Amino acid sequence: MSIDPTQQEEMMRRLREDLLDSYDEELEMELEERNMEELAAHGQPRSAEERLARRTYFQELFRLQGELVKLQDWVVANKHKVVILFEGRDAAGKGGVIKRITQRLNPRVARVAALPAPNDRERTQWYFQRYVSHLPAAGEMVLFDRSWYNRAGVERVMGFCSDDEYEEFFRTVPEFEKMLARSGIQLIKYWFSITDEEQHSRFLGRIHDPLKQWKLSPMDLESRVRWEEYTKAKETMLERTHIAEAPWWIVQAVDKKTARLNCIQHLLDQIPYTEVEHDAVVLPERVRNADYIRQPVPSDMFVPERY
Template sequence: MSFIDAELVQRIHNDFLDSYDEELELEMEDRIYFQDNDLDSPTQSPESKEYRQLYFRELFRLQAELVKLQDWVAATGHKVVVIFEGRDAAGKGGVIKRITQRLNPRICRVAALPAPNERERTQWYFQRYVSHLPAAGEIVLFDRSWYNRAGVERVMGFCTDEQYEEFFRSVPEFEKMLVRSGIQVIKYWFSISDEEQNLRFLGRIHDPLKQWKLSPMDLESRRRWEHYTKAKEIMLERTHIEEAPWWVVEAVDKKKARLNCIHHLLQQMPYEEIKRPTIDLPEREYHEDYARRPVPKDMFVPDIY
């Protein structure tokens, strides 16, 4: 192997390591400070290390399957809506990150709508969600959805009793209409215990990089745990329909929840690997009349690191 080939292989290897480091960075929920490039906490037990290695191995395998699913959706024109609901700090955002991590954002995108503005509050309730529905060959992941009305709006008193009941009359018909139009609707509820939510909230309170995740609404939801439980039970009972059933993800263990949810999502569609044509990198063209212009030094970002 020539020196140039060896250097190229080394660069490709280094790029792979950089990509792997990004995965590790995303996974460091409890930020461990490393020395001497040691990626394992000195307090980790052998069982914990083995569990973590298994998690990464399965996560990467499932993400490879998600890429196949993405190609199949694009090739067949399938349309998918995946709804993620659950209590605050239940882990919805974490699994959404792992699903989208290696996918094309033009095919698989996330809809995370803020609270409705004054104009939206006067619209048909489902109207602001409709514009985010998928076209052919698209997957849309709703990080919270129209089920806000059955949860936070009900518990916090942001809707009237009449609006609440109208929601339950409308939502089964709305979702049946989506399914009849060719949109597959998959709904997940992430379930955590009282103790686990309390622990995660405390973690956010004492972590300056996570405090932004706690809003006054989140804190109030903690106080109203039992109200949310009742609202959740009513919601699941009244909106669990054959065309769009609810699936409950046990989410006390974040890593298991992510793997179980992704595995289950993959089982919901009869995808198969789409054979891609062989890609040949074209030769770069050279022109004698081309001269690269120097970039002024003051335009460069300072080389601090």
């Protein structure tokens, strides 16, 4: 079916608009990231320097997301298996970077595992058992939003495990991760590091933002009280589980945007991907049958057009 120049121009205009709309959605999402300083400024216009920094951030984010798509294609083509762990204090920005990494990827290739607290049955299982079922098959990447390191952090600090269980974790986890490496799974571990003051500011932001209050749990609030205990637990965890087969990488995360860019670039650097060639995609002509009659749809089935 041929398309005249006017139709071609209109189609290109619509494609451009769709692309801009998708980018606008990303910009709107960033409005959620308003910090306490912006709120205190009562909506004052951004300075030229702030606008430039914002524009640079989005340019780099879109570029890196393009590279992530290439990485995804390479992982599928080479049947690679990747596990990426994201750990850190509450409000450290783990969810934000996971969202930006997976935003433009195929959810069947790049899966997110964010496990809830174990149920009664799971508490009687081998500790790593419920995590094993989420490990990748060939051609998959799995991003753990918190992981088996819960035992070294929240479970230790909040008293959800015994001293014996805690020590058994440290005896087992290096062997478990070495076993994953021998099986062909590449394991990358990130710790997102923020200051006491920054966590305090982000918690206040969640308290005063109705769209973010759901992110606060009683456990999060208790973590403020036990800041130093969490620090000691983190230091022990890094010391005892930083192994050659799966080293820890620390992301300085006080600035959310630079943390995202730095983490994504580092992730790309960990995997020797190359661009995978694809055959050109050709849209086939629609088949039109002379005897086909489209049936009318009852008017009461349509969603009301209120906008």
